[in-house]
Amino acid sequence: MGQLFKVAVLPGDGIGPEVMAEALKVLDAVEKRYDVKFERTHANVGGAGIDLEGRALPETTVNICKAADAILFGSVGGPKWETLPPDEQPERGALLPLRKIFGLYANLRPAIIFPSLTSASSLKEEVIAGGFDILVIRELTGGIYFSQPKGIDGAGRDRVGVDTMRYSVPEIERIAHVAFQAAQKRGKKVCSIDKANVLSTSVLWREIVINIAKEYPDVELSHMYVDNAAMQLVRWPKQFDVILCENMFGDILSDEAAMLTGSLGMLPSASLAEGTFGMYEPSGGSAPDIAGQGIANPIAQILSAGMMLRYSFGMIEAADAIDNAVAKVLDKGYRTRDIYQEKAGEKLVNTKEIGDAIIANL
Numbered sequence: 001m002g003q004l005f006k007v008a009v010l011p012g013d014g015i016g017p018e019v020m021a022e023a024l025k026v027l028d029a030v031e032k033r034y035d036v037k038f039e040r041t042h043a044n045v046g047g048a049g050i051d052l053e054g055r056a057l058p059e060t061t062v063n064i065c066k067a068a069d070a071i072l073f074g075s076v077g078g079p080k081w082e083t084l085p086p087d088e089q090p091e092r093g094a095l096l097p098l099r100k101i102f103g104l105y106a107n108l109r110p111a112i113i114f115p116s117l118t119s120a121s122s123l124k125e126e127v128i129a130g131g132f133d134i135l136v137i138r139e140l141t142g143g144i145y146f147s148q149p150k151g152i153d154g155a156g157r158d159r160v161g162v163d164t165m166r167y168s169v170p171e172i173e174r175i176a177h178v179a180f181q182a183a184q185k186r187g188k189k190v191c192s193i194d195k196a197n198v199l200s201t202s203v204l205w206r207e208i209v210i211n212i213a214k215e216y217p218d219v220e221l222s223h224m225y226v227d228n229a230a231m232q233l234v235r236w237p238k239q240f241d242v243i244l245c246e247n248m249f250g251d252i253l254s255d256e257a258a259m260l261t262g263s264l265g266m267l268p269s270a271s272l273a274e275g276t277f278g279m280y281e282p283s284g285g286s287a288p289d290i291a292g293q294g295i296a297n298p299i300a301q302i303l304s305a306g307m308m309l310r311y312s313f314g315m316i317e318a319a320d321a322i323d324n325a326v327a328k329v330l331d332k333g334y335r336t337r338d339i340y341q342e343k344a345g346e347k348l349v350n351t352k353e354i355g356d357a358i359i360a361n362l
């Protein structure tokens with residue numbers, strides 16, 4: 001009897017269920033090839049949670065996640081729920097609480113350009129010739145997203161909106177360790193992003209990262225202000241290996257890095273807790289502009305399922321097989337609309353067709 005892993009499946013809203021369907025087909029195919037079973041339990045989250053169970057993160061969903069070895073998450077949010085009180089909306093009512101409840105402090109977002117997709121990148125081909133491979137490591141449970149006080153106080157024109165950015169030494173230390181250990185396994189460079197010329201959190205961040213770096217003498221550490229980093233990413237992305245960021249800087253820079261790879265629909269992510277538990281989701285959102293049309297790119301969701309096999313289940317060979325199948329399908333010219341260009345060798349396909357092609361090449 002092979003291994004059994006329990007997966008909480010939370011498709012969410014917009015394109016979430018469409019791309020999730022393809023990732024689940026890939027898990028079926030992995031079950032057939034490897035001696036493994038993924039016991040999947042579906043649960044409502046986000047707008048789907050509000051519509052079907054009255055809240056963005058129903059208790060039943062939390063319990064299903066607690067009983068699982070990992071969470072496979074689609075995306076949440078959309079215009080339908082944007083007028084609810086902020087804390088009841090899909091993002092603040094479900095996604096952020098999930099990150100907090102499960103202690104998912106380390107968000108890994110690999111932005112890798114597939115060789116056959118260089119012309120889909122928004123950068124000039126000569127800038128990305130030879131490809132790049134960037135790993136954005138984003139702190140995910142602290143900073144301005146979660147620190148108190150937070151809210152809108154007062155009345156009328158006297159109202160003030162308040163967000164607080166706070167980082168403690170242990171919070172910075174643990175994410176720095178993740179970044180240095182990741183760098184040791186790849187290009188051996190960490191670029192730590194901050195705004196130490198303005199923010200106190202960044203002054204502390206830089207000091208602590210420098211201290212932790214002493215434990216990793218084989219890794220080269222550099223520092224960059226976030227505004228410069230945003231510019232350097234589009235100027236010369238190949239200079240980066242691991243990019244270490246606090247929560248909000250990582251949110252912004254990872255979307256930018258995603259687009260360099262051709263589309264937000266290409267960027268997977270792993271949100272990891274201490275130990276092996278993790279939540280896996282595309283870095284992009286529910287894409288209301290294309291939802292319901294069956295044309296979304298499912299690759300970020302499929303690669304996220306691959307990251308689940310790699311980081312939570314230790315199935316390195318199967319995870320590599322998924323990455324390779326995606327690369328092969330792109331080499332053969334299959335393209336969803338977001339990465340399609342009208343030129344010889346490219347075939348415009350829909351969500352389901354590219355999913356089928358990936359499975360056929362697994």
Ligand SMILES: NC(=O)c1ccc[n+]([C@@H]2O[C@H](COP(=O)([O-])OP(=O)(O)OC[C@H]3O[C@@H](n4cnc5c(N)ncnc54)[C@H](O)[C@@H]3O)[C@@H](O)[C@H]2O)c1
Nearest residue numbers: 075076077078264265283284285286287289290296297338
């Ligand atoms: N993790 C999440 O659940 C998550 C992440 C980001 C945004 N959101 C939410 O999603 C909603 C829409 O936000 P947004 O429009 O700013 O960001 P978005 O990421 O949903 O979409 C931005 C653009 O990228 C495109 N895109 C994204 N994923 C794609 C895919 N797989 N295939 C093809 N194109 C894709 C969209 O069509 C859109 O043009 C909001 O409610 C937002 O809060 C959720």
Ligand SMILES: CC(C)[C@H](C(=O)O)[C@@H](O)C(=O)O
Nearest residue numbers: 077091092095096251283285
């Ligand atoms: C939807 C939103 C709360 C979320 C974030 O800001 O973390 C998203 O943009 C992401 O990158 O996962």
Ligand SMILES: [Mg+2]
Nearest residue numbers: 251252255283
């Ligand atoms: Mg984001």
